[in-house]
Amino acid sequence: MAVLEARNLVVDIPGREGGHAFSARVLPGQRWGVLGPNGAGKTSLLHTLAGLRPARSGEVLLDGQSLSGLTRRAVAQKLAVVFQERQDSFPATVLETALVGRHPFLSPWQRESAEDLRLANGALERLSLSLLKDRLVSTLSGGERQRVSIATALTQQPAIWLADEPTNHLDLHHQVAVMALLNQQAEQGAAVFMCLHDLNLAARWCDHILLLFPDGELCFGPADTMLVPEVLERLYNQSLSVTTVNGKPVFVPA
């Protein structure tokens, strides 16, 4: 288990003056959803929390230690990032790609162990990718590639998941399967922080919501206090109709 903390964090968005500070702790078992329109800064926030881009001010702490003082390897032993789109720089099979999730735990010349292989194969199985494990990732469909990204993160066994639109490219069945997987990870003590565009997935699967407005304004709290139609209409500049299914709000563009 691990705790990720943003302390007076101002994300550096090029061309945007000033910035609103974000201070919060993402705790084991929590499932955060970040919502906001295109360009609001969701990916930039996620990458700043991962230590992949410098903050304008403030800091990010992983288990109480500033990310800036930790090696990437130490960070990756606790925290996995699922990127929105990933360009693969060299040809690799699905299994080889999933095994990259074990690299933070291996020394530079150390080969993957039988246990590493077991974890990678288990992750591929969990994402229904076993039949594709010898295929080059470059030959996969968009949704299959997305599942490989998630399988790679799962192979990493992170205490903290930072996922940028994890359901990107996925059909309905796989969207639910991935959200159920992240939910299960949280139940087992991981902290999950994800950017989403689907309000209904957020309403069903997140317990904390962070709303990011185009000017950088932000607010966050328990999901039921954030998923308020009037606020979401202002967030997206879009009228919404709301109904309730199985006790959860369902939002439809009006």
Ligand SMILES: Nc1ncnc2c1ncn2[C@@H]1O[C@H](COP(=O)(O)OP(=O)(O)OP(=O)(O)O)[C@@H](O)[C@H]1O
């Ligand atoms: N390296 C960069 N150079 C210039 N502008 C950038 C850079 N990175 C991000 N931006 C700008 O910062 C803003 C926030 O981008 P970001 O990708 O974080 O938004 P987002 O909320 O994730 O959007 P989307 O919903 O479209 O994925 C955008 O206007 C983007 O064009």
